[in-house]
Amino acid sequence: MKMGVETRLLDQIDCDLQYLTIGDENIMLTITYGKIVVWFGRRADRNEIRGLFADIASIDPKVTCEVDVLAHFSDIERIEGKGLVLLSYRRKRDKYRATFSAPLAKSSVLDYLVETIDDQLKMHDTEKTILWEADDGKIQLLVEKIAARKIAKNINISKKER
Numbered sequence: 001m002k003m004g005v006e007t008r009l010l011d012q013i014d015c016d017l018q019y020l021t022i023g024d025e026n027i028m029l030t031i032t033y034g035k036i037v038v039w040f041g042r043r044a045d046r047n048e049i050r051g052l053f054a055d056i057a058s059i060d061p062k063v064t065c066e067v068d069v070l071a072h073f074s075d076i077e078r079i080e081g082k083g084l085v086l087l088s089y090r091r092k093r094d095k096y097r098a099t100f101s102a103p104l105a106k107s108s109v110l111d112y113l114v115e116t117i118d119d120q121l122k123m124h125d126t127e128k129t130i131l132w133e134a135d136d137g138k139i140q141l142l143v144e145k146i147a148a149r150k151i152a153k154n155i156n157i158s159k160k161e162r
Contacts, residue, residue: 016159020139022146024153027052029146031139036130042121048149050114055145056130057104063132065102065113070095083109104130 020031026044029052030037036056040049056063067084069076076098080086084100102109113128120126132138146152 017136017139018158018160020143020158021156022143022152022154024151027151028154031134031142033134033139034131036132036142037127038130039125039127040117040121041125044117044121046114046118048151049117050110051149052146052151053104053110053113055149056132056142057110059138059141059145060132060134061105063104063130065104065128065130067100067102067113067116067128069098069100071098072096079112082112084112 018032021028022031023029023039026041027048028039028041030039038052053065064085069079070092071079072094073096076086076089076096079098079100083106084102087099087101089096089098102113104110104113117126117128134142143152
């Protein structure tokens with residue numbers, strides 16, 4: 001991304017922002033003030049995934065990612081042991097569907113998340129939702145970090161109508 005384009009993009013991030021979509025053919029982020037939806041294409045690299053999550057956590061250490069798992073009950077306990085927080089679970093035949101909150105600032109959670117996404121990408125594209133409480137400054141900082149990673153090839157900004 002050329003510096004002029006980045007500057008013009010950053011100038012457009014203000015209270016009228018509805019959402020910002022930014023990424024490339026491997027990773028696409030849709031960013032709002034309440035969440036970030038990250039789409040990973042099958043060719044997304046483990047290092048790109050880890051770096052992106054680490055960048056987001058460096059901006060806001062309280063961010064969490066929603067993780068849904070279908071597993072045996074003993075696996076749920078093992079996943080909790082990695083630092084994920086169990087939000088809910090329900091029995092589904094001989095397994096359990098569990099929903100976790102994954103705090104991205106914990107390295108053990110980041111390891112688990114990257115491994116899980118990498119496994120999913122062997123079969124299909126995947127999407128993760130990250131919850132955060134953003135302001136213009138956090139979004140601008142994230143855009144700068146994404147631009148530095150050279151994945152800001154496609155950009156779309158939607159503003160609230162006045």
